[in-house]
Amino acid sequence: xxxxxxxxxxxxxxxxxxxxxxxxxxxxxxxxxxxxxxxxxxxxxxxxxxxxxxxxxxxxxxxxxxxxxxxxxxxxxxxxxxxxxxxxxxxxxxxxxxxxxxxxxxxxxxxxxxxxxxxxxxxxxxxxxxxxxxxxx
Numbered sequence: 001x002x003x004x005x006x007x008x009x010x011x012x013x014x015x016x017x018x019x020x021x022x023x024x025x026x027x028x029x030x031x032x033x034x035x036x037x038x039x040x041x042x043x044x045x046x047x048x049x050x051x052x053x054x055x056x057x058x059x060x061x062x063x064x065x066x067x068x069x070x071x072x073x074x075x076x077x078x079x080x081x082x083x084x085x086x087x088x089x090x091x092x093x094x095x096x097x098x099x100x101x102x103x104x105x106x107x108x109x110x111x112x113x114x115x116x117x118x119x120x121x122x123x124x125x126x127x128x129x130x131x132x133x134x135x136x137x
Contacts, residue, residue, distance in 0.1 A: 008099070010047065016040040017087070019080055036075035037083040039091055044068040048095075056098035070094075 001010070019034040043053055043064065060070050072094075074087035110118075 008048075008095075010095070014041060014046060015088075015091070017084060035078060035080050035083055036073060037080065037087045039070075039072040039074070039087040041070040041072075041091065042068060043070050051101075052095075052098050055102075056095060059094060059098050 016039070018038045018040070020036045020038050021034050043056055043060070046053060048056070056070070057064055057068070063071050065071060070091075072087050072090055074083040074090065076086055077083050
């Protein structure tokens with residue numbers, strides 16, 4: 001079980017971890033060894049509350065495929081173990097962020113003083129621009 005919070009754990013069987021070859025510089029090591037990690041998590045079939053799934057889909061952005069699979073690639077390090085730990089850490093952090101309910105926005109109206117200040121500033125700018133205009137003698 002992968003612990004997200006003390007109250008929420010995700011079964012590691014819901015995660016699919018594949019090792020792939022990393023791209024970029026690194027000599028023969030890059031060509032021979034599959035050190036990069038690709039973590040897949042099916043958000044639709046996850047054992048998470050529906051509202052958390054929706055927030056997770058929103059937070060995932062481009063990392064979410066059209067089939068609803070969250071894809072995290074980790075290739076910062078040279079070893080599989082470090083990249084696997086990095087991918088899991090990033091996944092846990094993303095799920096933790098999706099657990100936080102966003103604060104509801106309350107509509108507000110500008111105060112009377114703010115309206116008057118805005119109009120006063122607009123008039124002042126208009127006067128400055130009027131002075132700058134060329135006169136037709």
